[in-house]
Amino acid sequence: MGRVKKVLVLVRRSPLNSVKNAEALRQSVGLTLAENEITVLFIDAGAWLSVPLSPEIIAGGQIGKHIDALIMLQARLRVEGESLDSYGIDRAQVIDGIEIVSEEDVAAEITSADAVIPF
Numbered sequence: 001m002g003r004v005k006k007v008l009v010l011v012r013r014s015p016l017n018s019v020k021n022a023e024a025l026r027q028s029v030g031l032t033l034a035e036n037e038i039t040v041l042f043i044d045a046g047a048w049l050s051v052p053l054s055p056e057i058i059a060g061g062q063i064g065k066h067i068d069a070l071i072m073l074q075a076r077l078r079v080e081g082e083s084l085d086s087y088g089i090d091r092a093q094v095i096d097g098i099e100i101v102s103e104e105d106v107a108a109e110i111t112s113a114d115a116v117i118p119f
Contacts, residue, residue, distance in 0.1 A: 007036045008113035011046035015063065021049055024119035025066030028075060038075040041109055042098075046119075047083035051093040071097035080106050 009028045015021045028040050042050050053063055070077055077098040084091055084100065091100060101109075110116055 002035055004035045004037050005114040006112060007031055007038050008109055008116045009038065009040045010110070010116055010118045011040060011042050011049060012044040013119065014045035015048050015053060020119055021046065022062050022066065024117075025049075025063065025070065027117070029066055029069050029073065032070075032073045032075060038070070038073075039109060039113070040070060040075060040077045041101075041106060042077075042079040043083050043106060044080075045083075045087065047079050047087055047089055050077075050079035050084070050095060050098045051089055052095065067095060067098075078105070078109070 009024055009031070011021055011024050013020055025040065028038055031038050042048075049063060049067070067077065078101045079094060079098055080103060081091070081100045082103050083089075084094070094100060
């Protein structure tokens with residue numbers, strides 16, 4: 001058995017009219033199959049993924065089932081609080097299982113990860 005790797009998937013783009021974020025979440029689910037400690041971090045416009053969305057309205061691919069799977073698989077899902085505030089996203093609407101963190105926590109996550117995969 002090898003060492004568990006800390007892998008950070010950094011989602012920073014708007015979910016509107018793009019499947020990139022859905023692909024980031026799908027790949028994050030796949031990364032749980034190896035010996036990885038997965039953290040998905042939503043920053044900037046990616047913070048919109050931390051609240052309920054309707055994929056058919058945003059034309060952004062399947063989001064909810066991947067978030068549910070990641071929560072079930074005990075991956076850490078986090079959203080930067082400052083990003084929520086800058087986009088006027090109500091913190092009370094953040095999906096259960098997604099932790100709101102500070103920008104200092106974001107910096108610590110990035111620097112402590114063995115691998116960072118930006119989307």
